[in-house]
Structures are given as structure tokens and as C-alpha cells.
Amino acid sequence: MNKYDAIVIGLGPAGMAIAGMAPLMGLKVLAIESHKVGGECLNYGCIPSKAMLKIGEVAYSTKKLDFFGLKSTSEITSSAPMDNVRTKTPKINNQMAEKMFPGVDLIIDKGLASFVDSHTVEVDGEKYEGKTIFIATGTEPFIPPIPGIQDVPILTNQNVFALEEVPESLTIIGGGAIGSELAQAFSRLGSKVTVVQKNSFLVPIGDEEAGHVLEDQFKKEGIKVFNDTQIEKVEQKNNKIYTHTTNGVLESDKLLVATGRQPVLEPLNLEKAGIDFDKRGIIVDEYNKTSQPHIFALGDCNGKSLLSHAAMHQSMLSLMSMFTPEPAESLKRSNHLVPWAVFTKPEIAQVGMTEREVKEKGTDYIVVKEDYANYTRAASEGHTTGFVKVITDLRGTIYGVTICGEAGSELIHEWVLAMQNRLTMFNIVMMQHTFPTLSLLNKRVAEQWMMTMMQNGAMEEMMKQIK
Missing domain, CATH: 3.50.50.60 (FAD/NAD(P)-binding domain)
Structure with missing residues (x-):
């Protein structure tokens, strides 16, 4: 029987991250993908949808048509956009996968993996033993029980x-x-x-x-x-x-x-490996370990955060946990914020709690907001729709941020870094932002907070943060 330090089941974002990093840590790795490398995100989700949104934006604005092989709006036929989505979406075949994951043994499109026992999986009649096993089988569309x-x-x-x-x-x-x-x-x-x-x-x-x-x-x-x-x-x-x-x-x-989505757990035969699961996915602890401590469940299949970047981040944390003798607080999944974004126009991006969630917790808070329409750079480019909204308090604690508007998915990361490192609104105020970037909207909303502090007679509290 072939033996490995690590076996990866599924080569979507989570599995690809393991397959890319584990060999660099000196591990002998086997990666198994039953269909297409890249998983849902690359083949049926994040990437083709963004290609389609871009083609739609171009068609909507009638600009930059040459990028898509279209010379004028008259050339946009009913079939051209879908043809371009397939053309522009990156595709990974077996040969490309071998170059992407040097040193990894790959089993692609030869059938689904299933557990024989807690250390052994079977694919296409062959058995493989792994000291550590990573399950990264993702999710599939949930079809509601609507009559007909x-x-x-x-x-x-x-x-x-x-x-x-x-x-x-x-x-x-x-x-x-x-x-x-x-x-x-x-x-x-x-x-x-x-x-x-x-x-x-x-x-x-x-x-x-x-x-x-x-x-x-x-x-x-x-x-x-x-x-x-x-x-x-x-x-x-x-x-x-x-x-x-x-x-x-x-x-x-x-x-x-x-x-919505539902986890892909069949035909893993999780019972044979003694792995606990429910309808939401494979049950894991803070370190993404299953009921079998040498088996990790990463990404969508554990039901914690159905986002590609969260899946990749969980992979990094789990690999680091393998080499950590004692559980490390910094490697706990819940200690790392998970931002998300919707790539419509306007974009919507979020990190932390919404106002509704803060209110339900009974936390004292204030809302500060800056509209895109109030900023000359945004207005001059026609990006007047949207806002940056921060849920905070008079001490400057940042509970959550919503950005609705142009480049919201990019602007949100300043707030992720601030919240994860327990920085306050005062830190955002004191950080210089290049003019006239859209990121200046983040500073402007922090300045709104400072003005609110002054109006509420809390200037003395704010000055305590100066060190």
C-alpha cells in the first residue's frame, strides 16, 4: 500500500492550498480530485461569475469592448458573452496541475475517494494510507423542496x-x-x-x-x-x-x-473513519480537526465559512497546527476575521457585525457613515452610489464595517486589519491616506467619528488614546 505523510481529498481552494504548501514543509503528499482541479470556485463560481460580471459591465458601459474581442456594441450577440466567459476563464488540466504542484502525487478524475478506515482511503480500487488526512470536498447547490x-x-x-x-x-x-x-x-x-x-x-x-x-x-x-x-x-x-x-x-x-449550499460528503463513508458530521457539514474544532485528531476538514465542507479565502486560510492554519506541539491561540479559526464581498455594481463588502447584530447583542454603539457622493474623486468618476458605514462607539471600538460602493471589496481590508489587531477609529484618523484615492473614504468616515466625539463632549476620552 502507498503511504503518505498527508492525503488531500478535493482540489478546490482549500485542497490546492494544502497541496501547494505541504511539500515545502517536507511532507510526502497525495492529492485526489474526482472532477476538475480548482473546484467550484475556479470552474463554476467565483472566477466565471466575475468574468461574466465584467463582460456585463463592459456591455453596460459600452467601453473596452476590444478586451473581449468585440469591436462595437452591435457585435454583442446572444452567444458572444457566454463564449467569452468560457474563453476568459482560466482552466487547469492534468498537465498544468502537475506543474502547479511539483512533488505531489496526483489522482485526478479517476473517481471519488472513500474512507476504508481512519488512515486509509480508496480511489478506483486502489488504497492509500495517510498519516494526516485533509478533507476539502466543498459544497454543491442546495435545491429547496419546491413542488414541481x-x-x-x-x-x-x-x-x-x-x-x-x-x-x-x-x-x-x-x-x-x-x-x-x-x-x-x-x-x-x-x-x-x-x-x-x-x-x-x-x-x-x-x-x-x-x-x-x-x-x-x-x-x-x-x-x-x-x-x-x-x-x-x-x-x-x-x-x-x-x-x-x-x-x-x-x-x-x-x-x-x-x-444556498450543502456539503459534499458522499461517498466519503465518514462513518468508517469515525468522523462526526451533521447536515451542516463535518464537525470540527477551532483548529479544523475532526473527531479524529489526525483528520482535518477544511473550507465549505465544515460549514463554518462558505468562502474561498476562508478555505485557503483554514488550510494555512491547519498546516501550521500540524507542526505545533501544543495548541496555539493564534491558530484558532475564530481568532481570524472573515470579510466577504458581493461583486455587483455597487459592490457590497462586510467585516464584523452589522448594525442589526450589534443591536441584538445590546451593545451601546453609534453609526458613522460617509457617502461616496460627498467625495470629489468618486463623484468625478460617476461613482456616487453607496457609503462607508462603521458601527463603533465613543471609545472608537470597531464592531463592524459595511462598504457599499465602487471598490468596496478592496477598501474593506483596511478595516479587517484594524479590527483583527484591535485598533480603533483613532488609528484610522491618524493614518495618512493618499489623495485622491478611494481609500480616503475610510479616513473620512473616521473623521466623522472624531467630529461626533467633539459634539458629544467626549474629546477628553479621545485624547487619552494619544501616546
């Missing part, structure tokens, strides 16, 4: 990018990140798009005001949004799909389901 949904052709992120043409009309169930991004992308490429969801605002895990700002933009672009709406049934008649809702019947050529 099994009888109609549905789209998910796994097959939507394989469409030959942009549909004339599209109904999207779900207003989260995937639903919102694809709604705007398809709308800008010519689809008549309707979003229907049970939640009261778009991107419901985030800030309500940001969700409403995005919805206002959707309405300007002709995207219909039905919030607080239940789906009663779906059916197909005469090549049309009819979505029956509590707000009426929606007719469309295609139906996209974007209602």
Missing part, C-alpha cells in the same frame, strides 16, 4: 456558465451573493431578469441599507425584485417555465436556483 422543481430544467452555478446563449428572460430564486451577481450580469447582457426571494432585502446576511441600495440600482437597470415572497410551485409549459409565487406567476425562458 424536480420536473423542470433548472440552472445552478454548476451549469449556468455552459449556456450557449443569454436567455431572453430569466427568473432567479434567491437574492444572496450568487443570485444578485448573476441577476445583474444577465440583465446587463440583455436578459429580462426577475429575482424572487423569501428575505426582506438583497444579500440578507449583510447590512439592510446596503441591500436596499443594491435593489434601487437593480430597479434602475430594469431588474424586478420580489422580496418576502414564497414559491408555491414551478412548472413548464410550451418551453416556458412558470414560477408560482405569493406575488403572482412569473414566466421566463430559464429558471436559476441560488438558494
Whole structure:
């Protein structure tokens, strides 16, 4: 039997990070991928969706068409955008994977891995033994039990990018990140798009005001949004799909389901390895260890943070834990903030708690906000939609930040660094920001906090922070 220091099951973001780092630490590594290297993110999610959003933005603004091989808006046919998504999306084949992971034994597209016991996995009839095993099998689309949904052709992120043409009309169930991004992308490429969801605002895990700002933009672009709406049934008649809702019947050529994710645990045979799990995923501790301490579950399959960057970060922490004799506080997953972003226009980015969450905790707080429209650089470039909002207090503690607007996904990282290192609003005020970058919006909102301190007679408290 082939023996390894580490076996990696799944080569999405989490598994790729392990396969890339572990050999550099002197480990003999086997990596197993049942389908495509890159996993959901590279092949069916983060990357193709961003390519499609960019093509939609170009079509919407009629600029930079030559990048996509299009000379004028008249050349944007119903098939051209989808062809370009497939062309521009990076693809990793077996030969490329070998170059990416030198020194790693690879088993790609030869079947699913399953446990024989807690140290042994089997693929395509062959058994492999690992001293340490990393499970990184990700998630797949969750299809809700809507009457009739099994009888109609549905789209998910796994097959939507394989469409030959942009549909004339599209109904999207779900207003989260995937639903919102694809709604705007398809709308800008010519689809008549309707979003229907049970939640009261778009991107419901985030800030309500940001969700409403995005919805206002959707309405300007002709995207219909039905919030607080239940789906009663779906059916197909005469090549049309009819979505029956509590707000009426929606007719469309295609139906996209974007209602969340579920872990991919079959056919791992986790019971044979003595690994505990539930419907949310594989149960792990703060160090991403399963009920078997030599087996880690990383990324989406443990249900903690369904984000590619979180998966890669968990991989780094777990590898470091392998070489740490005693548990290290700094390697605990919960000690590291997880920001997220939705790449619509305007973008929505978040770190820490929303105002709703702070309020529910009963924490005393204040809200300081700076609008994009008030900053000359943003206004001069037409980026007047959105805001930087910080949930803080009179001491300058930063509880959470929402950025809704141009480059929000980039601007959020200053706040991640500040919060993770327990810096305050005063530290942001005192940091010089290059003018006229958009990052100056972060400083301007911190200055709003300082003005609030003065108005509340708390200047003396603020001055205590000067050392």
C-alpha cells in the first residue's frame, strides 16, 4: 500500500492550498480530485461569475469592448458573452496541475475517494494510507423542496456558465451573493431578469441599507425584485417555465436556483473513519480537526465559512497546527476575521457585525457613515452610489464595517486589519491616506467619528488614546 505523510481529498481552494504548501514543509503528499482541479470556485463560481460580471459591465458601459474581442456594441450577440466567459476563464488540466504542484502525487478524475478506515482511503480500487488526512470536498447547490422543481430544467452555478446563449428572460430564486451577481450580469447582457426571494432585502446576511441600495440600482437597470415572497410551485409549459409565487406567476425562458449550499460528503463513508458530521457539514474544532485528531476538514465542507479565502486560510492554519506541539491561540479559526464581498455594481463588502447584530447583542454603539457622493474623486468618476458605514462607539471600538460602493471589496481590508489587531477609529484618523484615492473614504468616515466625539463632549476620552 502507498503511504503518505498527508492525503488531500478535493482540489478546490482549500485542497490546492494544502497541496501547494505541504511539500515545502517536507511532507510526502497525495492529492485526489474526482472532477476538475480548482473546484467550484475556479470552474463554476467565483472566477466565471466575475468574468461574466465584467463582460456585463463592459456591455453596460459600452467601453473596452476590444478586451473581449468585440469591436462595437452591435457585435454583442446572444452567444458572444457566454463564449467569452468560457474563453476568459482560466482552466487547469492534468498537465498544468502537475506543474502547479511539483512533488505531489496526483489522482485526478479517476473517481471519488472513500474512507476504508481512519488512515486509509480508496480511489478506483486502489488504497492509500495517510498519516494526516485533509478533507476539502466543498459544497454543491442546495435545491429547496419546491413542488414541481424536480420536473423542470433548472440552472445552478454548476451549469449556468455552459449556456450557449443569454436567455431572453430569466427568473432567479434567491437574492444572496450568487443570485444578485448573476441577476445583474444577465440583465446587463440583455436578459429580462426577475429575482424572487423569501428575505426582506438583497444579500440578507449583510447590512439592510446596503441591500436596499443594491435593489434601487437593480430597479434602475430594469431588474424586478420580489422580496418576502414564497414559491408555491414551478412548472413548464410550451418551453416556458412558470414560477408560482405569493406575488403572482412569473414566466421566463430559464429558471436559476441560488438558494444556498450543502456539503459534499458522499461517498466519503465518514462513518468508517469515525468522523462526526451533521447536515451542516463535518464537525470540527477551532483548529479544523475532526473527531479524529489526525483528520482535518477544511473550507465549505465544515460549514463554518462558505468562502474561498476562508478555505485557503483554514488550510494555512491547519498546516501550521500540524507542526505545533501544543495548541496555539493564534491558530484558532475564530481568532481570524472573515470579510466577504458581493461583486455587483455597487459592490457590497462586510467585516464584523452589522448594525442589526450589534443591536441584538445590546451593545451601546453609534453609526458613522460617509457617502461616496460627498467625495470629489468618486463623484468625478460617476461613482456616487453607496457609503462607508462603521458601527463603533465613543471609545472608537470597531464592531463592524459595511462598504457599499465602487471598490468596496478592496477598501474593506483596511478595516479587517484594524479590527483583527484591535485598533480603533483613532488609528484610522491618524493614518495618512493618499489623495485622491478611494481609500480616503475610510479616513473620512473616521473623521466623522472624531467630529461626533467633539459634539458629544467626549474629546477628553479621545485624547487619552494619544501616546
